[in-house]
Amino acid sequence: MQLYEKLAWLRREKGISQLTAAEALKVSRQAISRWEVGTAVPTTDNLKYLSELYDIPVDVLLDDSQDIHAWRENQQNRITKSMGHRVSRQRRSELRRSWPWCWPSELEWVS
Template identity: 60%
Template sequence: MKLNENLISLRKDKRMSQQDLAEALNVSRQAVSRWEVGTAIPSMDNLLALSKLFGVPTDELMGADRGTDALESETVQGSGNIKGDSVLKVLLIILAAAVLAAAIVITYLNQKEVEPVEQNTVKFEELEEDEKISDSDAVKSGPIS
């Protein structure tokens, strides 16, 4: 049960009207009505006064009992895990995207490797006798075009 339902039930068990309860706590009848409707929550002082008046622990007054405590703690823990799982999934997606981007870049760079430039070199042994020049001729004439 929720706080507002507990208040109604406990008040009726004591055969009290909203006005009677309001007077016992020194609050307005409208305050009691808002608590019972669920549009407002009593202050901590009022919760303690309600607890004493009805003879129930504040946690029970707030709607917690042994059966729901375990369920609520699992729900809170579960919601924390869901958030943690969501963060983990986002991080894994980002990591996967980074790995994929790195693989694409590496593949692109490997394909773009420059093939050796063909050099305009001729082996000396393959030249005809009249095409051969000496070192001194090379210095005089400069590079062959």
């Protein structure tokens, strides 16, 4: 998956419009559109901001051989293993803020 495909997919996954993304990054909606169709490439600074907006590392965005789905599944597996499949309410809240896209359904939530 190439950068422009990742950017379009991530924005749609987050459920935001090009205009909303543009406002968050302080660029024009047309810039977002050009990045998503591959006619332009974001600057290094904008890549950093996109990375933060979409909660994904810049190196995953830039590496065409890196699949976003595989990367996220790997992150989910790491979280699951590190917690031993049991998560407190406080930790669940932290996870929601840090990993909004990554909800391991097999985790058993405890109080």
